Amino acid sequence: MTSLDTPLRITVIGAGVVGCYLGGRLARHADVTLVGRAHVLDPIRDGGLTVESGDGDRLHVPADALTLTRTPEAVRRSDVVLVCTKAGSTAAATAEFLPYLRPGTLIVGLQNGLHSADRIRDDVDGSPVIAGVVPFNLARTGPATYRRTSNGEIRIAEHPAATPLLRVFSESGLAARPTDDIQAVLHGKVLLNMNNAVQALSGLPLRTQLLDRDLRRCTAMCQAEAGRVFTAAGVVPRVPLAVPAGVLPTAMRLPTPVFRNLARAVLQVDDDGTSSMGDDLARGRPTEVDALQGEVVRMARGLGLRAPACERIVELVHGAEKAGENRVHWTGPQLLSELRRARRRARRLAQVARTDGRAQSL
Numbered sequence: 001m002t003s004l005d006t007p008l009r010i011t012v013i014g015a016g017v018v019g020c021y022l023g024g025r026l027a028r029h030a031d032v033t034l035v036g037r038a039h040v041l042d043p044i045r046d047g048g049l050t051v052e053s054g055d056g057d058r059l060h061v062p063a064d065a066l067t068l069t070r071t072p073e074a075v076r077r078s079d080v081v082l083v084c085t086k087a088g089s090t091a092a093a094t095a096e097f098l099p100y101l102r103p104g105t106l107i108v109g110l111q112n113g114l115h116s117a118d119r120i121r122d123d124v125d126g127s128p129v130i131a132g133v134v135p136f137n138l139a140r141t142g143p144a145t146y147r148r149t150s151n152g153e154i155r156i157a158e159h160p161a162a163t164p165l166l167r168v169f170s171e172s173g174l175a176a177r178p179t180d181d182i183q184a185v186l187h188g189k190v191l192l193n194m195n196n197a198v199q200a201l202s203g204l205p206l207r208t209q210l211l212d213r214d215l216r217r218c219t220a221m222c223q224a225e226a227g228r229v230f231t232a233a234g235v236v237p238r239v240p241l242a243v244p245a246g247v248l249p250t251a252m253r254l255p256t257p258v259f260r261n262l263a264r265a266v267l268q269v270d271d272d273g274t275s276s277m278g279d280d281l282a283r284g285r286p287t288e289v290d291a292l293q294g295e296v297v298r299m300a301r302g303l304g305l306r307a308p309a310c311e312r313i314v315e316l317v318h319g320a321e322k323a324g325e326n327r328v329h330w331t332g333p334q335l336l337s338e339l340r341r342a343r344r345r346a347r348r349l350a351q352v353a354r355t356d357g358r359a360q361s362l
Contacts, residue, residue, distance in 0.1 A: 014085030024051035043143035072097035113291030149273030157182035187237035203329035214332025220252035308346035
């Protein structure tokens with residue numbers, strides 16, 4: 001690692017919404033390299049990078065204060081690599097930067113899902129790999145402008161090599177702290193992210209969607225299934241809220257006036273803020289539903305359980321990906337009815353299976 005007099009050298013792999021926001025904030029106190037695609041980097045190269053938040057905080061970073069590149073060779077000189085790709089691109093991104101990685105370089109996986117850091121770790125020798133969680137929503141609001149639309153504290157797995165990074169986070173005004181149980185935090189983030197697909201399918205701004213009780217009930221169904229699966233797997237999720245993770249489905253089902261009072265922190269999002277999955281559908285990009293509801297479905301099957309609401313959500317999101325601009329925007333009653341039908345169908349199939357099993361045993 002560098003000395004206190006030398007800026008920490010940070011390379012962001014997959015500079016998209018998350019990577020550009022973090023890179024822009026960190027650039028004041030670190031030597032930041034953004035590795036990304038031309039449509040992201042070219043506007044920054046032309047006019048610099050702007051990062052802002054709904055509370056009026058705004059920072060402009062000149063282009064010459066950043067290193068911008070489309071190839072990952074920059075990791076040769078890195079002290080820290082922040083992997084900010086989509087969860088499904090983890091293996092491919094790791095294979096690209098691995099040949100240039102210097103032994104001992106800290107790698108932090110900041111993607112959604114439960115296993116992104118594990119997938120990096122499987123391919124990396126000689127460098128520490130830890131997971132982290134970015135809890136707030138972000139949006140690209142201009143060619144080179146990225147806005148934080150909600151609040152939250154970044155969590156990173158405890159590791160001695162992470163101390164300089166946490167110091168730079170603090171200097172840059174990014175709330176962050178280490179955790180001794182990152183898996184519990186990752187599972188908690190997945191629980192909260194069950195809402196992403198519901199918001200994306202509705203097409204509504206996040207705050208508007210959260211104030212729709214029927215849409216919240218859809219999220220609650222997915223959260224309840226995920227909670228049962230996580231419990232069966234022996235995991236107790238941690239969520240950065242005033243209520244325990246196990247109470248989330250109940251809280252989401254509350255009448256809207258009660259929910260509004262209880263969830264004031266959750267509702268502190270910009271009026272036009274959306275989820276990352278909503279942005280992906282709007283821009284015609286693949287979503288991360290397979291790393292969220294899809295992961296719950298995979299875990300359930302491995303444990304001999306079912307997660308019918310999550311299964312149906314995965315099907316609907318993939319259908320929306322294929323439909324593009326012609327995708328259906330689901331209302332609360334429509335989506336709730338669809339998930340309830342999926343649940344009833346699963347119960348009927350389970351009953352038939354039990355009946356067949358009893359008949360075969362006679």
